[in-house]
Amino acid sequence: MRHLKIVAFLGLFVLLANTSFAQGLKVPKMDLSSQVLGILNNTSGLGLSDDQESKLKVDNESFVDQLMKISNSTASDDDKKASFLGLKNTRTKFLTSLLGNELFQKYSGQILKSINPLKSKLGLAALAF
Numbered sequence: 001m002r003h004l005k006i007v008a009f010l011g012l013f014v015l016l017a018n019t020s021f022a023q024g025l026k027v028p029k030m031d032l033s034s035q036v037l038g039i040l041n042n043t044s045g046l047g048l049s050d051d052q053e054s055k056l057k058v059d060n061e062s063f064v065d066q067l068m069k070i071s072n073s074t075a076s077d078d079d080k081k082a083s084f085l086g087l088k089n090t091r092t093k094f095l096t097s098l099l100g101n102e103l104f105q106k107y108s109g110q111i112l113k114s115i116n117p118l119k120s121k122l123g124l125a126a127l128a129f
Contacts, residue, residue: 032121037064039114046103046110055098063091063128071125084127091128 040060043053070083095104112129119126 032118033064033068035118036067036115036122037061039111039118040064042110042114043107046099046107048099048103052098056095059091059094059098063087067125067128071123077124080124081127084124088128 037060040063041057043056048056066087067084070080070087073080075083092104095107099107115122115126115129
């Protein structure tokens with residue numbers, strides 16, 4: 001009789017544990033480049049024209065591709081730093097010409113706030129922001 005109670009208890013425990021495990025949430029993980037691109041493409045509150053927004057999105061994709069290419073390269077850290085800073089300068093010139101100084105400052109502030117949690121994952125690539 002006692003063994004029956006123990007087996008029944010264990011069976012119930014396994015059943016409940018299995019049921020609760022099956023109901024666990026499975027959140028898909030986004031890769032780093034998708035996260036960065038999502039942050040860069042967030043232009044809410046800037047009031048950009050359709051033309052500005054489409055040009056920005058195209059440049060954002062190119063920027064993220066170049067950023068990841070440099071990050072994954074076998075170059076030395078000094079070479080990577082130089083590449084990231086060069087990429088930042090090129091991007092700053094593009095964004096200033098596309099948005100103007102005022103919107104560029106606002107957009108940059110938005111990006112910096114949003115990118116902060118990812119800086120440790122980005123490593124040296126964070127220099128490009």
